[in-house]
Amino acid sequence: MHRPCDYRALAHPAAFLAPVLERQSLSDEAYAQSHLSRTRGWFHAPAGMATPPSDPPRADDSTVNIRRSVVLRSRQTATDEQQSKSVWNASVPVNRLPPEILLEIFQVLQAITEDVHDVWMVPSSYVFWPRLSHVCRAWRDVICNSAQLWRDIHVKGDLQWVELCLSRSREAPLHIFFHSGATLPDACDILSNHRHRIKTVVVFDTAPDTVSCLTQFFQPSMPMLEEFSLDAFNTFSDATCFSDSDIFPLLPALHTLRLGYAHIDWTSNAARKLRVLHLRDWTPPDDHLLSLHEFLSALQEFQALEDLNMDFAFPFETYNADGVRDVTGPIVTLPNIRSLYFLCPSHEEPSSPDIYHLLAHLRVPVSAKLHVYSQTQDHVTSSGEGGYLDTIPQDTDCLPILKSATTAQLWKQGFDCHCGEGQLGVDLEPMGDETQRWAYTPERAVDDFCTLFAKSPLVELAVRDMRYTEESWAQLFRTFPSLSVLKVKNESPGSDDDVEDGLLAALTPTAPDQATDSDPDSDDPVPLPNMRTMQYKGEWHEDTLSDLVHCLRARAARGVKLRKLTLRMFGRDPEDADGDARHESLLHELDELVEEPMVYADIPRPQMYL
Numbered sequence: 001m002h003r004p005c006d007y008r009a010l011a012h013p014a015a016f017l018a019p020v021l022e023r024q025s026l027s028d029e030a031y032a033q034s035h036l037s038r039t040r041g042w043f044h045a046p047a048g049m050a051t052p053p054s055d056p057p058r059a060d061d062s063t064v065n066i067r068r069s070v071v072l073r074s075r076q077t078a079t080d081e082q083q084s085k086s087v088w089n090a091s092v093p094v095n096r097l098p099p100e101i102l103l104e105i106f107q108v109l110q111a112i113t114e115d116v117h118d119v120w121m122v123p124s125s126y127v128f129w130p131r132l133s134h135v136c137r138a139w140r141d142v143i144c145n146s147a148q149l150w151r152d153i154h155v156k157g158d159l160q161w162v163e164l165c166l167s168r169s170r171e172a173p174l175h176i177f178f179h180s181g182a183t184l185p186d187a188c189d190i191l192s193n194h195r196h197r198i199k200t201v202v203v204f205d206t207a208p209d210t211v212s213c214l215t216q217f218f219q220p221s222m223p224m225l226e227e228f229s230l231d232a233f234n235t236f237s238d239a240t241c242f243s244d245s246d247i248f249p250l251l252p253a254l255h256t257l258r259l260g261y262a263h264i265d266w267t268s269n270a271a272r273k274l275r276v277l278h279l280r281d282w283t284p285p286d287d288h289l290l291s292l293h294e295f296l297s298a299l300q301e302f303q304a305l306e307d308l309n310m311d312f313a314f315p316f317e318t319y320n321a322d323g324v325r326d327v328t329g330p331i332v333t334l335p336n337i338r339s340l341y342f343l344c345p346s347h348e349e350p351s352s353p354d355i356y357h358l359l360a361h362l363r364v365p366v367s368a369k370l371h372v373y374s375q376t377q378d379h380v381t382s383s384g385e386g387g388y389l390d391t392i393p394q395d396t397d398c399l400p401i402l403k404s405a406t407t408a409q410l411w412k413q414g415f416d417c418h419c420g421e422g423q424l425g426v427d428l429e430p431m432g433d434e435t436q437r438w439a440y441t442p443e444r445a446v447d448d449f450c451t452l453f454a455k456s457p458l459v460e461l462a463v464r465d466m467r468y469t470e471e472s473w474a475q476l477f478r479t480f481p482s483l484s485v486l487k488v489k490n491e492s493p494g495s496d497d498d499v500e501d502g503l504l505a506a507l508t509p510t511a512p513d514q515a516t517d518s519d520p521d522s523d524d525p526v527p528l529p530n531m532r533t534m535q536y537k538g539e540w541h542e543d544t545l546s547d548l549v550h551c552l553r554a555r556a557a558r559g560v561k562l563r564k565l566t567l568r569m570f571g572r573d574p575e576d577a578d579g580d581a582r583h584e585s586l587l588h589e590l591d592e593l594v595e596e597p598m599v600y601a602d603i604p605r606p607q608m609y610l
Contacts, residue, residue, distance in 0.1 A: 103149075106149055150168040150172070163190060174197050175200040181206045195218070195222050201225060225251050225254055227256040229256075232260060242268075254274070257274055258279075277307070292317075295329075297329070304336060306339065307340075318357065329361050332363065338421075341370075362398060367421050369423040384444060389452065394451065405424070406419055410464065419456075458482065461480065463488050465489065469502050488535070500538070500541065500548075507555070510524045526560050528560075533562075534564070536548075540602075565598045566598075567601070587600055
């Protein structure tokens with residue numbers, strides 16, 4: 001016998017809770033009026049119905065007006081009926097919703113709590129349907145009779161839970177998540193009779209016998225298995241390898257493979273059909289390493305590959321048995337590739353790391369996303385090697401985004417550029433003694449970035465926590481004169497207005513009487529003549545605002561007035577009456593120098609300052 005539904009115990013979704021609360025605070029007429037334009041019921045009239053005027057014309061002797069009046073009144077009646085139904089639907093308790101709507105809500109809840117975007121992260125929470133099934137009888141009926149809610153099975157210690165899910169999922173495709181290497185063998189025995197409907201297997205925790213148990217579990221075949229993820233950290237074997245001789249032939253539908261502390265046989269015929277391949281944290285024995293040429297030849301056969309992730313798991317060596325470095329190999333073209341991620345271990349030759357030679361042999365479509373995270377050894381930091389030009393080939397045939405990027409973001413030892421769906425991101429990290437300063441200076445990084453993307457038509461640039469000199473800013477503006485949007489964020493502790501001084505000095509043109517912007521031979525053109533939007537976030541300095549006024553006034557005098565200006569600043573003393581008056585005066589001047597109303601906000605100090 002189920003207890004009566006307690007409406008106070010129902011976890012109303014926001015979409016239903018808000019109208020209920022609003023209904024309690026408004027009269028019937030006010031509530032109906034507030035929902036006229038934005039509420040849609042589940043039993044409403046067809047969408048797109050025109051809303052009639054509140055005062056339709058009165059009928060007269062004219063036939064046209066009479067007909068128009070009848071039509072308008074008919075529409076008014078239909079609209080009133082639609083509004084009435086919408087108001088009623090909005091106030092319906094959740095337990096009285098149609099089963100189809102409840103099921104839709106539950107499926108959305110399931111998708112939110114079981115986001116496996118990062119499959120290596122063990123989910124901190126997921127929906128426990130038995131608990132929700134005790135809310136009320138309506139919820140229980142929907143939950144217990146909806147097979148699709150029971151297809152995600154998290155295997156921990158209680159195997160009775162596994163049996164319950166198998167029973168209620170009926171013939172729905174299954175997604176299995178093993179959280180315990182200790183219970184995995186027994187769970188595999190229970191699941192073995194349902195292997196024909198398993199689509200996903202994710203193993204978060206392993207034991208020394210996990211791989212052998214899974215191999216037996218997959219036999220004689222897993223015809224529907226499409227995704228397999230295994231973290232083999234506790235298998236105590238660096239040689240854990242998946243090849244044609246063991247698991248691959250048992251999984252004919254497999255297209256996604258993610259392995260941690262394990263690897264694949266790159267010459268496997270079955271592996272070549274993979275669309276997603278993620279490998280991480282694997283230190284291969286010497287007898288498993290390929291030469292760069294062998295690896296590239298094998299990779300070329302993966303023509304279906306869409307997503308390749310190699311996280312500290314490079315399967316090749318660039319030195320031969322005689323200690324001679326060989327970086328030759330075939331050019332690899334993967335027509336379907338859309339995502340590439342390389343996390344590269346530190347290299348003894350930072351001026352010529354393995355990742356550079358790997359990328360030099362790839363042809364990455366401009367629509368693909370490529371991210372490179374590369375480490376640099378501490379003992380070479382004094383030379384500044386391992387920078388952007390040492391890591392990324394300056395070859396537009398290899399990386400067409402180098403000549404196509406439209407937006408870019410720069411930060412300390414890294415950048416991120418986009419062209420539509422395409423992306424190139426680079427993060428560099430010096431390894432070793434943190435107190436030793438890497439000789440790869442911000443000025444050198446700017447120079448390398450400009451060299452790499454000199455052919456790109458950048459229109460938007462964002463710079464984060466960088467103390468560039470005036471010359472570095474000027475170099476950026478000369479290299480990318482088509483920039484129309486400039487965003488600068490400076491939240492690093494200990495910042496002063498020197499950063500803004502260099503930026504604003506580089507943006508400020510000479511006075512009109514000293515240079516003629518219309519003269520194509522002018523030696524002093526306006527920096528960033530197309531810039532129309534500027535955003536700045538950083539510490540408040542009175543000099544920054546006054547310098548910005550001077551900069552924008554000089555630009556406006558040369559005919560390049562700013563359209564939008566957004567300032568978000570922290571650290572201003574609101575108790576300083578004199579300073580506050582000067583502040584307001586400067587804001588007023590800035591507002592007059594911008595075409596659209598300027599946006600200014602005092603914001604709290606960033607957490608790093610506290």
